[in-house]
Amino acid sequence: MRKILVGVKRVVDYNVRVRVKPDGSGVVTDGVKMSVNPFDEIALEEALRIKERGEAGEVIAVSVGPDDAQQQLRTALAMGADRAILVKTNEVLEPLAAARVLLAIVQKENPDLVIVGKQAIDDDAAQTAPMLAALWDRPQATFCSKIEIKGGSATVVREVDAGLETIEVDLPAVFSADLRLNEPRYVKLPDIMKAKKKPLDVLELAATGVSAAPGLKPVLTEPPKPRSKGIIVKDVAELVDALKKKGLV
Amino acid sequence: MSKILVIAEHDGQKLNQATARCVSCARQVPDAAITVAVLAADPAAVAAQAAQLAGVTEVVTVAAAHNAHALAAVLAPQVVKLAAGYTHVLAASTAFGKDLLPRVAALLGVPQISDAMAVVGAYTFKRPTYAGNAIVTLEAPADKVLVATVRSASFEAAPGGGSAPVRAVAIEASVPAHTRFVSVSAATSDRPDLASAAKVVSGGRALGSKENFELVFRLAEKMGAAVGASRAAVDAGYAPNELQVGQTGKIIAPELYLAFGISGAIQHLTGIKDAKTIVAVNKDAEAPIFEVADIGLVADLFQVIPELEKALAK
Ligand SMILES: Cc1cc2nc3c(=O)[nH]c(=O)nc-3n(C[C@H](O)[C@H](O)[C@H](O)COP(=O)(O)OP(=O)(O)OC[C@H]3O[C@@H](n4cnc5c(N)ncnc54)[C@H](O)[C@@H]3O)c2cc1C
Ligand SMILES: Nc1ncnc2c1ncn2[C@@H]1O[C@H](COP(=O)(O)O)[C@@H](O)[C@H]1O
Numbered sequence: 001m002r003k004i005l006v007g008v009k010r011v012v013d014y015n016v017r018v019r020v021k022p023d024g025s026g027v028v029t030d031g032v033k034m035s036v037n038p039f040d041e042i043a044l045e046e047a048l049r050i051k052e053r054g055e056a057g058e059v060i061a062v063s064v065g066p067d068d069a070q071q072q073l074r075t076a077l078a079m080g081a082d083r084a085i086l087v088k089t090n091e092v093l094e095p096l097a098a099a100r101v102l103l104a105i106v107q108k109e110n111p112d113l114v115i116v117g118k119q120a121i122d123d124d125a126a127q128t129a130p131m132l133a134a135l136w137d138r139p140q141a142t143f144c145s146k147i148e149i150k151g152g153s154a155t156v157v158r159e160v161d162a163g164l165e166t167i168e169v170d171l172p173a174v175f176s177a178d179l180r181l182n183e184p185r186y187v188k189l190p191d192i193m194k195a196k197k198k199p200l201d202v203l204e205l206a207a208t209g210v211s212a213a214p215g216l217k218p219v220l221t222e223p224p225k226p227r228s229k230g231i232i233v234k235d236v237a238e239l240v241d242a243l244k245k246k247g248l249v
Numbered sequence: 250m251s252k253i254l255v256i257a258e259h260d261g262q263k264l265n266q267a268t269a270r271c272v273s274c275a276r277q278v279p280d281a282a283i284t285v286a287v288l289a290a291d292p293a294a295v296a297a298q299a300a301q302l303a304g305v306t307e308v309v310t311v312a313a314a315h316n317a318h319a320l321a322a323v324l325a326p327q328v329v330k331l332a333a334g335y336t337h338v339l340a341a342s343t344a345f346g347k348d349l350l351p352r353v354a355a356l357l358g359v360p361q362i363s364d365a366m367a368v369v370g371a372y373t374f375k376r377p378t379y380a381g382n383a384i385v386t387l388e389a390p391a392d393k394v395l396v397a398t399v400r401s402a403s404f405e406a407a408p409g410g411g412s413a414p415v416r417a418v419a420i421e422a423s424v425p426a427h428t429r430f431v432s433v434s435a436a437t438s439d440r441p442d443l444a445s446a447a448k449v450v451s452g453g454r455a456l457g458s459k460e461n462f463e464l465v466f467r468l469a470e471k472m473g474a475a476v477g478a479s480r481a482a483v484d485a486g487y488a489p490n491e492l493q494v495g496q497t498g499k500i501i502a503p504e505l506y507l508a509f510g511i512s513g514a515i516q517h518l519t520g521i522k523d524a525k526t527i528v529a530v531n532k533d534a535e536a537p538i539f540e541v542a543d544i545g546l547v548a549d550l551f552q553v554i555p556e557l558e559k560a561l562a563k
Contacts, residue, residue, distance in 0.1 A: 012379070014516070017382070017515065018379040018380075018382040018383060019382075020382075020383050026383075027378075027379060027382075027383045094360050095351070095360070095361070096354065096355060096359075096360045096361070099355060118497065119497070121379070121380065121496070122378065122379060123363075123378055124363065124364065124377065124378055124379070124380065124496070125361075125363045126347050126351070126363060127351035127354070127361055127363060128351075129351075130321060130348060130349070130350075130351035130352040130355065131351045131352070131354065131355035132355075133322070133352060134325065134351075134352040134353075134355035134356050135355050138427070139322055139425070139427045139428040140321060140322060140348070140352065140428075142321075142344075142347065142348045143344060143347075143348070145490070155431065158344075159344070159490055159491075160344040160345070160433070160491075161343050161344045161345070161444065161491060161499070162260075162433060162435040162491065163433065163434045163435045163489065163490075163491050164433070164434045164490070165430075165432070165433040165434075166431040166432045166433070166434075167320065167428060167429060167430055167431055168428075168429045168431055169427060169428050169429070170427040170428075173427075178497070179480065179484075179497055180483075180484070180490060214360070215359060215360035215389070215390065215393075216360050216362065216387045216388065216389050217387065217388040217389075218385050218386070218387055218388075219373070219386045219387070219388050220385070220386040221378075221383050221384070221385050221386075222383070222384050222386075223382070223383065223384070224377070224381055224382065224383075224384055224522060227522070227527075227541050227543070228543075230527075230539070230541075230542045230543040230544055230545055231543070231544055231545070232539070232544075232545045232546070232547065233544055233545070233546050234546075235546070235548070236546070236548075236553055236556040236557055236560055237560065238546075239528070239544060239546050239553075239557070240557070240560045240561070242544050243505075243526075243528070243544070246526060248448070248504065248505045248526060249472070249561060
């Protein structure tokens with residue numbers, strides 16, 4: 001296989017306690033720590049391992065987002081991606097638009113495999129992989145926990161509700177990485193220095209011909225309903241009493 | 250009037266309860282006619298179950314050998330054909346629905362609402378983002394088909410008692426050969442299903458080993474409860490992956506959720522926010538799980554579980 005393309009989305013770091021803006025227009029992102037979507041680190045790690053096994057020639061990290069997403073792409077390059085592409089836009093794209101942009105890059109680069117995250121932890125949409133696969137008219141394997149490349153096809157283990165499902169798909173294909181696919185490597189300081197010299201191409205969203213206009217109108221963003229304050233019991237007997245009172249045991 | 254197509258999830262014999270919850274969501278759409286579509290090798294048994302769900306107007310079946318296993322790439326072009334004339338296409342936000350519906354939406358050229366948790370109007374739904382920390386109300390255009398996955402935990406299962414007619418349809422859609430089912434390793438157990446159980450006993454990293462996690466299984470069995478686990482417990486191999494509760498595991502809404510040795514990371518809490526009663530047992534009084542617990546007990550789980558077993562045996 002020649003090339004693997006990996007989606008790298010810049011998102012609010014998973015440790016940040018996200019707050020809703022008082023006017024209901026969205027969440028507070030100013031001054032908030034941003035990171036590579038955790039599932040995308042897993043996607044990238046898998047691509048790097050496939051390459052390190054000698055089964056792929058090149059790993060390309062692609063991000064669709066603001067200029068600052070270059071930071072996340074530099075992280076991807078430091079992890080080991082060979083080059084990176086930023087499709088620049090200040091608009092927040094829906095997954096369908098993100099998939100269309102990725103398709104434009106796919107058509108230019110002709111990768112044998114695209115690996116994205118199972119979901120972005122900001123929109124929690126989990127749509128991009130199947131959407132890209134549909135638009136590209138290629139197989140998809142979502143929620144991968146194991147990937148084996150066998151020449152022109154791949155055997156993939158998927159995390160489904162019942163347990164684990166194994167499917168076989170012809171390449172090229174789109175995979176989405178689940179948590180247990182691998183544990184991403186840590187970036188070492190010399191790699192960060194090396195990453196500065198790796199190519200990072202920036203192009204404008206307009207160059208892909210994809211519209212950023214949202215298909216769904218967000219009318220309100222609100223915090224979840226708070227749960228009512230609970231009680232603290234001092235021992236098991238009190239716990240059982242409390243449960244009995246609620247008719248739960 | 251809304252014409253809603255609900256894609257049934259099943260294993261060839263049994264309709265998944267998540268579909269009944271999806272039908273409940275559809276019933277909340279004003280003035281809706283609800284069709285359940287069953288794509289299977291032999292849809293008869295599943296179709297009969299779907300026909301009994303209250304509120305279902307019609308069941309359509311697509312019988313084909315290639316529908317023996319739910320492969321999104323195979324099902325999506327058929328669902329697209331079926332969707333003609335409908336205003337909404339819905340499926341449960343399970344691994345099945347999350348795999349299939351975005352592929353359908355992209356083929357239809359429309360966006361998707363993932364994890365719909367409340368119906369505001371025929372084209373307006375609420376959904377959680379940021380691990381449930383921000384709830385967004387989204388308005389979809391009324392001149393396009395609305396594709397959405399439905400968060401099971403937010404809707405009760407539609408009751409039985411219906412008797413909708415079942416109609417077989419033939420679909421001319423070229424299904425790809427590029428995706429092939431190999432096998433599924435379903436952990437067969439007599440325990441209640443985590444996604445729909447009324448009671449769930451859950452364990453975290455604190456259990457410390459696979460052997461110790463047996464404590465959780467045993468208590469669950471005594472209580473007739475399903476078993477859940479935090480990601481840390483699953484990653485450490487104490488519990489199988491399909492038991493993970495949370496943002497990236499299962500989102501559940503049992504009557505009772507008992508958490509033992511789980512700290513309460515936001516990614517875990519998002520999976521249990523809709524539980525009616527949350528009980529937390531944790532050694533650390535400062536653990537964030539106590540912020541959402543209805544009943545908290547600051548104690549060592551290795552003492553509490555055996556005591557609880559004894560107290561419940563009485
Ligand atoms: C992208 C992403 C997605 C994630 N998705 C999920 C998800 O879906 N589900 C999920 O659960 N997590 C998820 N996580 C992980 C999450 O952030 C936490 O790391 C995880 O939930 C911690 O599990 P835990 O509470 O079992 O372990 P810990 O956080 O280590 O907590 C263990 C707790 O046990 C207590 N304890 C220790 N000994 C005892 C004892 N003897 N008796 C009583 N209490 C004791 C401790 O006080 C502590 O509070 C995700 C993380 C990321 C980055
Ligand atoms: N703007 C983006 N830039 C790069 N990759 C993206 C973008 N949006 C989505 N993806 C990829 O698609 C995955 C799923 O995203 P989502 O469908 O939004 O949950 C992410 O984990 C990324 O790998």
